[in-house]
Amino acid sequence: MASVALEKVTKVFDGSVVAVNDVSIDVKDGEFMVIVGxxxxxxxxxxxxxxxxxxPQKGRIKIAGNVVNDVSPRDRDVAMVFQNYALYPHMTVFQNMAFALRLRNVPKDRITQAVEDAAKALGIERMLNRKPKALSGGQRQRVALGRAIVRNPKVFLFDEPLSNLDPNLRITTRAELKALHQRLETTCIYVTHDQAEAMTLGRRICVIDRGIVRQIAAPMEVYDRPANRFVAGFLGTPAMNFLAGRIELTQGHAYFVGDDASILLPDxxxxxxxxxxxxxVTLGIRPENLSLRQNATGGDNVLVxxxxxxxxxxxxxxxxxxxxAAAQLTINADPHTKLAPADTVRIYLDTAKAHLFPRTNGEKNITLQ
Ligand SMILES: Nc1ncnc2c1ncn2[C@@H]1O[C@H](COP(=O)(O)OP(=O)(O)OP(=O)(O)O)[C@@H](O)[C@H]1O
Ligand SMILES: [Mg+2]
Incomplete structure (x- = not known):
């Protein structure tokens, strides 16, 4: 097990594509960090x-506190599981999983033990003698995970390892991965663009936008207190609603003045x-903080x-x-709602949960305490 740190790391491809821009991430020993974007x-x-x-062109990468910029991949002791896992087709599941240990001349009985333990943890212990072509996609994915686990690395790097699975299998494998991490406590860095996966798996989430870190925090912190408009709009389904307008302070109150109405903000x-x-500014408010108030007479933070x-x-x-004024607002309503397209609704905004983002300087959230 080991901590992993990126310190002001920049990677430019072909002299002009800035893929990673001055990124600093500190992953603690044993932590499950999800990178999403x-x-x-x-x-x-x-x-x-x-x-x-x-x-990298710039910056330092550390594993267990040691700078590894000049350490070769094989000596970094990290195991990476890719989205397009490539199993050796001519080898059995056992041989696939044992491969890295055999290269390292690990004694046979220890290899057998490691493979059997990992297979059991992943529920593939009865498939060890099969070839990959006799497995389902989900089972193959587990073999790829198993192959990484038996190496007992200091760090696991997962690159969208569940994206080839159907939705149900994705959810069960996700739960297994989480349980596995709780048992092994090996440092994990897990990449996904699926925000449900990020929310459920990460102890912390790192949100990236065009090579730049936008926020690193615990899942509910990122959800409740998004640092900027990008993070606010990226996490949550349906996505946060956004309205354009400006701030107006008059007579001891704060208002958001939009194209549709003036909205009173909390004192x-x-x-x-x-x-x-x-x-x-842009006002952001999540669908669950909007509700239908069909009897409202207007004026009280209700939009038609x-x-x-x-x-x-x-x-x-x-x-x-x-x-x-052509702003879109999405609301979560009762599942048996009788509403139909073209109906008129009155929507109440619970501004206690609203966020405001100026349109300059990275659109930082100015409502955070
Ligand atoms: N070897 C390469 N040569 C040139 N450009 C590259 C190379 N690898 C990645 N890039 C570019 O760097 C940027 C980041 O790519 P990267 O693969 O890291 O994105 P990603 O977040 O993993 O995307 P996805 O979710 O689609 O997998 C992209 O603009 C990509 O085109
Ligand atoms: Mg990718």
């Missing part, structure tokens, strides 16, 4: 830098908002909107609405 934001490159498969925000008086889409999800129904 949209396609192309630099997640795989970060893992490859840690594994030693890429060299506790006044101090934070004062330096931003009259500035253009037209239903555009009704999307039943089973446990809830998502209603996508549009305000007269």
């Amino acid at each position: 949209p396609s192309g934001c630099g997640k795989t490159t970060i893992l490859r830098l840690i594994a030693g498969l890429e060299e 506790r925000m006044i101090d934070k908002l004062t330096p931003h008086n009259t500035e253009p 909107a037209k239903v555009r889409l009704v999307e039943p999800r089973g446990d809830r129904t998502e209603i996508v609405t549009e305000t007269p």
Whole structure:
């Protein structure tokens, strides 16, 4: 087990593609860190830098406190599991899993023990004599995980290891991975663009946008207190709603003045908002902080909107609405709602849970305490 640290690491491809931009991440010994972000934001490159498969132009990479920039990949003692795991087709599951240990001349009985233990943990112990082609996709994925586990590395690097699995298998394998980590307590760095995976697996989540770290914090912290608009919009389904407007402080109150209405903000925000008086901002509010108030007479933080889409999800129904000024607001409604497209609704905004982002300087959240 070991800590992993990136210190101001920059990786540029072909002289101009800045894949990783001055990134610092500190992963504690035994921690499960999830790196999340949209396609192309630099997640795989970060893992490859840690594994030693890429060299940074700037910055230091440390494993267990030692700088490893000049240490070869094989001597870093990290195991990487890729999205497109390649098993050796002519070898059995056992041989696939044993391969790395055989290369290291580990005694036979110890290899057998390690493979059997890992296979049991992953529920593939009855498949050890099969060849990969006689396995389902999910089983092959487990073999790839098992192959990493038997190496007993200091650090696991996972690059979207569940993305080839169907949704149900993804969820069960995710739970198994979590249990496995709780048992082994090996440091894990796990890359995904699936935010549900990030929320459920990570002890902390690192949100990346175009090669830049936007926030590193515990899952609920990232969800409840997003540091900036990018993080706010990236985590959460349906996504946070955004309205354009400006801040106005008058008569001892703070208002968000949008194209559709003036919205009274909580008094506790006044101090934070004062330096931003009259500035253009984006107001962010999650669907669960909006509710239907069909009998409201207006004025009390209620917006009128037209239903555009009704999307039943089973446990809830998502209603996508549009305000007269063409802002989109999504609400979680009762699953048995009778609402239909073109209906008019009145939506109450619980501004205690609203966030405000100025449109400059990285759109930092100015409502955080
Ligand atoms: N070997 C390479 N040569 C040139 N550019 C590269 C190379 N590898 C990655 N890039 C570029 O660096 C950026 C980051 O790529 P990376 O693969 O790290 O993204 P990612 O976050 O893993 O994306 P995805 O979610 O699609 O896997 C992209 O713009 C990509 O095109
Ligand atoms: Mg990738």
